[in-house]
Amino acid sequence: xxxxxxxxxxxxxxxxxxxxxxxxxxxxxxxxxxxxxxxxxxxxxxxxxxxxxxxxxxxxxxxxxxxxxxxxxxxxxxxxxxxxxxxxxxxxxxxxxxxxxxxxxxxxxxxxxxxxxxxxxxxxxxxxxxxxxxxxxxxxxxxxxxxxxxxxxxxxxxxxxxxxxxxxxxxxxxxxxxxxxxxxxxxxxxxxxxxxxxxxxxxxx
Numbered sequence: 001x002x003x004x005x006x007x008x009x010x011x012x013x014x015x016x017x018x019x020x021x022x023x024x025x026x027x028x029x030x031x032x033x034x035x036x037x038x039x040x041x042x043x044x045x046x047x048x049x050x051x052x053x054x055x056x057x058x059x060x061x062x063x064x065x066x067x068x069x070x071x072x073x074x075x076x077x078x079x080x081x082x083x084x085x086x087x088x089x090x091x092x093x094x095x096x097x098x099x100x101x102x103x104x105x106x107x108x109x110x111x112x113x114x115x116x117x118x119x120x121x122x123x124x125x126x127x128x129x130x131x132x133x134x135x136x137x138x139x140x141x142x143x144x145x146x147x148x149x150x151x152x153x154x155x156x157x158x159x160x161x162x163x164x165x166x167x168x169x170x171x172x173x174x175x176x177x178x179x180x181x182x183x184x185x186x187x188x189x190x191x192x193x194x195x196x197x198x199x200x201x202x203x204x205x
Contacts, residue, residue: 015053017043019064022057023103031061031112061107065117068104072097073124089181090128091157095173098161109162118158126154129184153184 021042025034036057040047054060075097076090098105107113108121130150133140140146160180164171171179 011053014045014049015063017045018050018053018060019067022060022064026103026107031057031107061112062114062117064104065108065114068101068108069117069120069124071101072121076124076128089177091180091184092174092177094125094157094161095164095177095180098165099169099173102165105161106165109158109165122151122154122158125157126150129153156183 018039021039022034025038025042029038034057036050037047039057039060040050043050050060054063072094075093108117126147127150130146133146133149140149157180160176160183164176
């Protein structure tokens with residue numbers, strides 16, 4: 001596989017075309033039955049062009065998932081811990097992003113998904129939770145390490161999102177973001193005595 005400068009416009013366009021071809025093929029026939037030739041044909045390019053960028057389809061899929069993560073982090077960069085406390089949650093961005101990229105999230109959350117990308121996502125969500133908890137400048141009840149609280153919150157949020165997709169998105173993303181935020185506030189922030197328990201939001205009609 002030839003090494004390319006990832007910032008080169010032509011490289012970005014080719015990789016984007018290959019990524020989009022892979023996603024379309026997954027929707028039509030599933031991942032396992034897709035060949036390199038299928039991807040090249042769908043992207044209207046040569047097989048050798050594929051191998052100039054990726055050594056196999058797993059590498060292409062990992063690139064798709066990494067781009068998914070990078071796009072999510074870009075969207076949440078402008079959010080601050082104080083906004084979380086004020087109910088302006090990055091979880092809304094997260095659930096909307098899942099709806100927009102459902103196929104890739106289903107892959108990410110499955111055994112086929114990249115564990116590296118999942119770890120990055122978990123670390124990103126835990127980092128935001130940690131910043132929020134530390135900004136409160138309070139000692140957790142029972143001296144629970146704030147890192148434990150942050151990673152518990154991150155793992156719980158990812159698990160909830162996985163359940164939501166597995167169940168066919170039974171509730172709107174706005175509601176899921178609100179209930180996920182309520183669970184975080186009631187759990188992690190409640191553990192440091194920062195808030196009083198509140199009634200969870202009702203299910204939207």
